[in-house]
Amino acid sequence: MNAAIADTPLEEGRRAHLEEQFDEPEQQHSAASLGMWIFLATEMLFFGVLFTSYTVLRVLYPAGFAEASRHTDLLLGAGETAALLTSSITIVIALRAIKLDQRGVATSFLLLTAALGTGFLVIHGFEYHSEWEEHLVPGIRFLQFGPHAHAVELFYCLSYLLTGWHSIHLIIAVSVVLVLAARVWRGAFGPDHFTTLELAALYWHLVDIIWMFIFPLLYLIGRAPG
Amino acid sequence: MSAIDAGIVPQPKPESLAPSFYSGKQTLRGWLFTRDHKRIAILYTLSVTLFFFLGGAAAAMIRYDLIVPSGELPTEVYNKAFTFHGVVMVWFFLLPSIPVTLGNFLLPIMIGAKDLAFPRINLFSWYLFVGGGAFVVAALWAGGVDTGWTFYTPYSTMFSNTNVYLAIIGVFVTGFSTIFTGLNFIVTTHTMRTPGMTWMRLPLFVWGLYAVSLVMVLATPVLAMTLALVGLERVVGVGVFDPSLGGDPLLFQHLFWFYSHPAVYMMILPAMGLASEIISCFANRRVFGYKFMVYSMLAIAVIGFMVWGHHMFVSGMSVYAVMVFSLLSFLVAVPSAIKIFNWTATLRKGDIRFTAPMLYALGFVGLFLLGGLTGLFLAAPALDEFLHDTYFVIAHFHYVMVGGSVMAYLGGIHFWWPKVTGRMYSERLAKFAAILMFVGFNVTFFPQYLLGYRGMPRRYHSYLPQFQELNVISTGGAVLLAISYTLPVLYLLWSLKYGKKAPHNPWDARGLEWQTSSPPPKENFLHPPVPREAYAYDKPAP
Numbered sequence: 099m100n101a102a103i104a105d106t107p108l109e110e111g112r113r114a115h116l117e118e119q120f121d122e123p124e125q126q127h128s129a130a131s132l133g134m135w136i137f138l139a140t141e142m143l144f145f146g147v148l149f150t151s152y153t154v155l156r157v158l159y160p161a162g163f164a165e166a167s168r169h170t171d172l173l174l175g176a177g178e179t180a181a182l183l184t185s186s187i188t189i190v191i192a193l194r195a196i197k198l199d200q201r202g203v204a205t206s207f208l209l210l211t212a213a214l215g216t217g218f219l220v221i222h223g224f225e226y227h228s229e230w231e232e233h234l235v236p237g238i239r240f241l242q243f244g245p246h247a248h249a250v251e252l253f254y255c256l257s258y259l260l261t262g263w264h265s266i267h268l269i270i271a272v273s274v275v276l277v278l279a280a281r282v283w284r285g286a287f288g289p290d291h292f293t294t295l296e297l298a299a300l301y302w303h304l305v306d307i308i309w310m311f312i313f314p315l316l317y318l319i320g321r322a323p324g
Numbered sequence: 325m326s327a328i329d330a331g332i333v334p335q336p337k338p339e340s341l342a343p344s345f346y347s348g349k350q351t352l353r354g355w356l357f358t359r360d361h362k363r364i365a366i367l368y369t370l371s372v373t374l375f376f377f378l379g380g381a382a383a384a385m386i387r388y389d390l391i392v393p394s395g396e397l398p399t400e401v402y403n404k405a406f407t408f409h410g411v412v413m414v415w416f417f418l419l420p421s422i423p424v425t426l427g428n429f430l431l432p433i434m435i436g437a438k439d440l441a442f443p444r445i446n447l448f449s450w451y452l453f454v455g456g457g458a459f460v461v462a463a464l465w466a467g468g469v470d471t472g473w474t475f476y477t478p479y480s481t482m483f484s485n486t487n488v489y490l491a492i493i494g495v496f497v498t499g500f501s502t503i504f505t506g507l508n509f510i511v512t513t514h515t516m517r518t519p520g521m522t523w524m525r526l527p528l529f530v531w532g533l534y535a536v537s538l539v540m541v542l543a544t545p546v547l548a549m550t551l552a553l554v555g556l557e558r559v560v561g562v563g564v565f566d567p568s569l570g571g572d573p574l575l576f577q578h579l580f581w582f583y584s585h586p587a588v589y590m591m592i593l594p595a596m597g598l599a600s601e602i603i604s605c606f607a608n609r610r611v612f613g614y615k616f617m618v619y620s621m622l623a624i625a626v627i628g629f630m631v632w633g634h635h636m637f638v639s640g641m642s643v644y645a646v647m648v649f650s651l652l653s654f655l656v657a658v659p660s661a662i663k664i665f666n667w668t669a670t671l672r673k674g675d676i677r678f679t680a681p682m683l684y685a686l687g688f689v690g691l692f693l694l695g696g697l698t699g700l701f702l703a704a705p706a707l708d709e710f711l712h713d714t715y716f717v718i719a720h721f722h723y724v725m726v727g728g729s730v731m732a733y734l735g736g737i738h739f740w741w742p743k744v745t746g747r748m749y750s751e752r753l754a755k756f757a758a759i760l761m762f763v764g765f766n767v768t769f770f771p772q773y774l775l776g777y778r779g780m781p782r783r784y785h786s787y788l789p790q791f792q793e794l795n796v797i798s799t800g801g802a803v804l805l806a807i808s809y810t811l812p813v814l815y816l817l818w819s820l821k822y823g824k825k826a827p828h829n830p831w832d833a834r835g836l837e838w839q840t841s842s843p844p845p846k847e848n849f850l851h852p853p854v855p856r857e858a859y860a861y862d863k864p865a866p
Contacts, residue, residue, distance in 0.1 A: 119439035119516070129441040129515040136507045140545045147549035147579055151564050154575050237561030248570045255562045255571075259553070 111290030127293050134297045138304045141267075145308055148263065152256045152315060155249075162249020167320020169234060169250070170257075174225050175317040178218045179309065185214035186306045189275070189299045192282075196292050201282060204295075208279035211302070215272040219265060229254075260312050267305045274298050342845035344746065359443035360846060365429035366744075367450050372425060373813070375416035375457060380809065382409035387768075387802040390795045395785035402785035403470040404486070408460075410473025411491055415498050416457050418725050419587060422594035423540075424453070424505055426736045427533045429744060431509060433837040433844060434527050436518030436853045441511040449501040449508070456498030463490035472783065474584070477565040477576040481557040488558060492551045499548040506540030509533050518836075521855040524618070527835050528611060528858070531618050532597025535625040539586045539593070542629070547583035550576065577639055581632035589628040591725050592692070593621055595732035596663055599685045602739050603667050605833040606682035607674025610859045613666045620659035627656040637708045646705050653703035660696050664689060679831070680754030684735030687762040691727025695720055698773065713783075716776025719769045727765050734761070734812060741816060742826030746843045749819040753811065761808035767801025834860050 112123040120126040156163045192207035226235075233241035236254040244250075278298055281287065287295055345362045348354060355363055385405040389397040397405070428446065432439050440446050463469050469491045471480040480488050513526070513534045526534075554576070556562040563569035565576045604611045611617060633641060633649030641649075667689050676682070698720040702708050711717060735758075742748055771794035776782075780791045787795065829838040836853045837844075854866070 119437070119441065119443060125515055129511050132514055133442060133507055133511045136510055136541055140503050140507070140541055143542060143545035144549045147546050147553070150579070151553075151575060154572060155564070155570075158572065159570060237563070252563065252569055252571060255564055255569075259556075259562065259564075 108290050111288065115291045130293045130297060131300070134300050138300065141304055141308075145260070145263065145311075148256060148260050149311065149315075152260070155252050155256065159246065159249035159252065162246030163253050164320040165244075165246050166250040166253035166257075167316065167318075169229075169232070170317045171225055171228065172317055172321070174221050175313055178221045179313050181214045181218045181221070182306050182309050185211045185218075186303055188214065189302050193292065193295055193299050196282060196287050196295055197289055199289050201285060204287075205279050205283045208275050208282060212272050212275045212279065215268055215275070215302075219268060219272070222261065222265060257316050260316065264305065264308055264312060267308070271298075271302050271305050275302065342841055342850050344841065344843040345846045346843060348846060357447070359439070359447055361428050361432055361440050361443065361446060362744075362844065362846075364443075364446050364450055365425050365427075368420070368424040368428060368453070371450075371454055371457065372417055372421050375412050376421075376809075378461075379409050379412035379417055380806065382406070382412065384802065384806065385409075387799040389785055390787070391799050393787050393789045393792050395787075397785060399785050400470060403472075403783075404464075404468030406783060407469045407472050407491075408464055411460055411469070411495065414473055414587070415495050416453075416460065418591045418729055419502060420453060420498075420505070422598065422729070422733050422736065423509065423533055423536055424449075426529075426598065426733075426740060427509065427594060428505075430740065430837055431512060431530060431533055432516065433840065433848050434530050434835055435513065435516060435521050436836050436849065436855060437512065437516035438847050438849075440508050441516055442508050445504050445508055449504040452497055452501035452504070456494045456496070456501065459490050459494030459497060463487040463494065466490060474580060475551065475554055476580075477554060477557070477573045478567060480554055481565060489555060492555045496548050496551050496555075499544045499551075502540050502544045503548075506537035506544070509537040510541065513537075518852060518855060521836075524615070525855055525858050527597075528600035528614070528617050528621075529594070529597035531621055532594045532600075535621040536590050536593040539590050539625050539628065543583045543586040543590075546579055547587075550579040550583070574636075574639060577636050578632070581635045582629075585632040585635065586625075586628045588721070588724065589624055591729045593624060595688060595692075595729040596621060598732045598736040598739075599667060599688050600670075601833075601835065602681045602685040602735050603670055603689075604859045604861065605739075605831050606677045606679055606685075607671050608677070608832075608861050609670055609674045610861055611666065612669035612672075613662075614858065616662055617666055620662045623659040624656060627652060627659070631656055631703075634703055634708070637705050638712045650703055650705050654700065657696060657700055657703075660692075664693055664696075678755075680749075680751055680758050681735045681739035681831075683755055683758035683762075684731050684738060687758060687765075688728055688731040688735060691723050691731060691762075691765065695723025695725075695728055698723065711776060713781055714776035715772040715780045715782055718782050719772035719776060722769045722772070727769070731761065731765075734758075737812070737816070739831070740837070741819070742830045743837055743842045743844070745820060745823075746826050747819045747823035748826050748830065749823055750815050753815045757808050757811040757815075760804060760811070764801050764804030764806075764808050768798050768805050769801070771795070771798045771801075829865060832865055834858070834865060839866060 109123075116123055116126055120129070188207045189211040192204045192211065195201075195203035195207060229235055230239060233239055234250075234254055236251045236258060240251050240254070242250050275298060278287075278295055282295070345360055348360070349358075355367065358364060358367075382405045385397065386402070386409060389395050389402050389405070395402060428440075466487045469484070469486045469488055471484050471486070471488060471491075475488070475492065513530060517526075553562070553564050557564070557566060563571045565571050565573050567573055600611050600617060631649060631653045633645055634653045637646055637649075698716070702711060702717060702720060738749065738754055775791055775794050775798075778791070780787055826842045828840065828842050830842075831838075835858075836849075836855060839853050840849050856863075856866075
């Protein structure tokens, strides 16, 4: 029975990539994906500290947070969101392509994903720049007046912590995807061997999803009139 | 003394003696770049032991200072000593000790696997651990830290002029080691069990490691991020906890204890697993209420996440929050009580052998019981108001962590020493050390309950003259304790060269690890082991 399965080239390829501590390719694959999911859970908790701090301070200073929120650039924020959302689609297309053994398609969609991620970072760089000009960088270059100046600074503390920590994640994700694009091009992956790519895609989605929470918290909910 | 008296069951040699995992590459490279979980466990054991004695030296300074009411040491030195003691003992000894040493060595063998799921990550975790430790030692080298192991804001962010960065970086880096170890253990338990090793056949030590890994993975990131915020506040003035900006210093305490209370359960859960293994073996009985043992460990892991507020009863929380946290803290005592009940029920009508590991395990049960019960005092808000920040708290958590965890850890070290090293230690010396440790521990820490009850606050280098008698007794006990911790190092090292060769199953125990040779071969088993029910002490060993 086992011998019959091992005869197919697909199964042979999968066995060739089996590490010594595992008995079966399925076991290796499920271990790798479970490990990634647990890692993503720890990532959520890293961000959880910042989201909790945001919630606590927002409850303490609702007016200050609303005022600060109006300093953010909604247009640029929306552009970043669009870029990141799209990139989650392109990475899935790349993953599907490698499962269908279409190396060229996979490589180009990985490059597109990395480009969208880089686009996000560039737009965000512009935002950081204008905040620097407007003296909105907490601790380093902050100058605001009015009754809520301290609360605005706290908002920007959290804004920088959230977006900064998120950008570090995105930089890592972009680098990983670029390395994988090169490896896919050289033929390191195929229908029998794509776990690494799958894990990278999971990580990419996490970075995307976290932004789905950061964007409304910083750019949207304070903006409502009233 | 015959072999049976010493607790060693004579038996035939296992049919094939494979070359042990020591016989691989003996070079430094072969050890420092190994991916074998057994070798990594030994690397960890060496480093954890080193940190234990470093932290112990700081404890000795504390006890030396407290001999006279005016304090033998200058205030700053004393403050740095208790901070170093706390930081090293919590993050570099108690938290990692059992999982990364015995857990690393035994988890794959107990479930019949060849290795952990991610051997490279396992090695990487050790480097992170050592790297983090280097930062903490560097903090000491540069002059020490005086914030206490809790790094409370705003003292740690605005006032302390000591090396807070270095200590924080050290704890941060080690946090990743903990996270990766937990991740590795969870994935290993889920995916690497040999066919036939069902969840309800897992040894309770594996369950303990599984529960502790869940806590490690879910709690440690919170600490890492919180400490990063403290660091950023010191460097660039990002002021989430800064009251002058309107930030909330109490938020730090919430986040810190959201991690640090579960951290206490990280220290005790694997110890509970170890005690179950040892007691069941030397009572020669099945663990009483196996399923209850499993579920109570998981319950402790889950409820442990919801009790952090009991550290903050006097920090300024709403009355309702205090009530809820108090109730939940009482609730977490229930699964712990179930475990103690089940251990005693396992002993009942058992054919008990008082070997050294058994003495350690019984010591664990007794001391953990006392530590747990005094925890209930502290969970009651009215009493806590009175006992908070006194030596009563110190005594309480030392009974749980040192009396509980360390006794169980040493019990485990003795129990599996023949398996890990292939040598038997001197049973007589080991029993002596176990009893000395139990006595020394109680002489050191029981007076601290009385001191706290009479109102001696913690963390001061001087005290009122009426507390001197009990403090001197406590310091005397600490000397006994120091001897009892040094003894095992000596006779265990001695056994490496002069000890009798260990058979593959010297205790007539039932776990899978006793079916392979001592020490095990690199791939753990030459033939795939056949798992049966856990703790089948009513059936003969295979």
